[in-house]
Amino acid sequence: MAIAENIKQLQLELPLEVTLVAVSKTKPLEALEQAYNAGQRDFGENKIQEMTQKFEVLPKDIRWHMIGHVQTNKVKYMASFVHLIHGVDSLKLLQEINKQALKHQRIISCLLQVHIAKEETKFGFSEAEILQVIHSEEFAALKNIKIEGLMGMASFTSNKTEVINEFTNLKNIFDYLKPYQTFNCNFKILSMGMSGDYQEAISCGSTMVRIGSSIFGERNYTKNQ
Numbered sequence: 001m002a003i004a005e006n007i008k009q010l011q012l013e014l015p016l017e018v019t020l021v022a023v024s025k026t027k028p029l030e031a032l033e034q035a036y037n038a039g040q041r042d043f044g045e046n047k048i049q050e051m052t053q054k055f056e057v058l059p060k061d062i063r064w065h066m067i068g069h070v071q072t073n074k075v076k077y078m079a080s081f082v083h084l085i086h087g088v089d090s091l092k093l094l095q096e097i098n099k100q101a102l103k104h105q106r107i108i109s110c111l112l113q114v115h116i117a118k119e120e121t122k123f124g125f126s127e128a129e130i131l132q133v134i135h136s137e138e139f140a141a142l143k144n145i146k147i148e149g150l151m152g153m154a155s156f157t158s159n160k161t162e163v164i165n166e167f168t169n170l171k172n173i174f175d176y177l178k179p180y181q182t183f184n185c186n187f188k189i190l191s192m193g194m195s196g197d198y199q200e201a202i203s204c205g206s207t208m209v210r211i212g213s214s215i216f217g218e219r220n221y222t223k224n225q
């Protein structure tokens with residue numbers, strides 16, 4: 001029951017223009033069903049195999065978000081159904097997504113992940129690298145992907161000023177890229193904010209928050225992040 005209440009609470013709290021992605025990684029099917037029954041349709045997973053297994057048995061109107069780091073050789077498993085890939089961090093990965101999307105005769109929506117945190121371990125492009133990618137000939141040839149925006153993760157810190165600085169940085173990059181629109185590129189989604197920092201993210205202009213533990217409870221951190 002708690003899951004449904006958490007979802008309803010967030011639905012009331014979040015501004016209308018902010019999409020809630022319920023991050024269900026490591027959680028059992030029953031947990032996702034409870035969220036689904038409370039009206040939740042956007043779910044985020046960080047492992048392709050786990051997402052695929054859940055996709056196969058859960059209702060088909062769920063929109064599946066891949067929020068984790070994507071290995072090129074696994075794109076094929078989700079290419080038929082994934083709704084949005086948040087963590088795109090190389091041209092090579094975009095090319096593979098394009099290839100697999102073409103096989104399924106669809107266009108796969110993607111977000112470019114931007115490295116905004118101080119920590120070395122977080123994946124992502126710099127602003128300069130994004131400009132390089134989207135202006136390249138290779139990118140212009142990709143007809144089965146669409147860049148719909150940016151995704152970022154702030155540093156894992158209790159220092160809210162630092163978190164706000166990092167989100168503001170990402171919002172500035174987003175605003176800078178916004179006018180750049182082509183057939184495969186239209187920056188309109190800004191995916192930032194998790195359980196610990198979504199309020200700051202929204203105040204900095206987030207349009208999509210990825211919330212896990214505040215909905216489903218804590219995960220087993222020895223296994224996952």
Ligand SMILES: *Cc1c(COP(=O)(O)O)cnc(C)c1O
Pocket residue numbers: 023025046067068153193194195196210211212213214
């Ligand atoms: C796990 C995860 C989340 C959700 O984290 P919570 O702190 O549980 O809300 C959000 N984004 C990404 C990329 C994640 O891997």
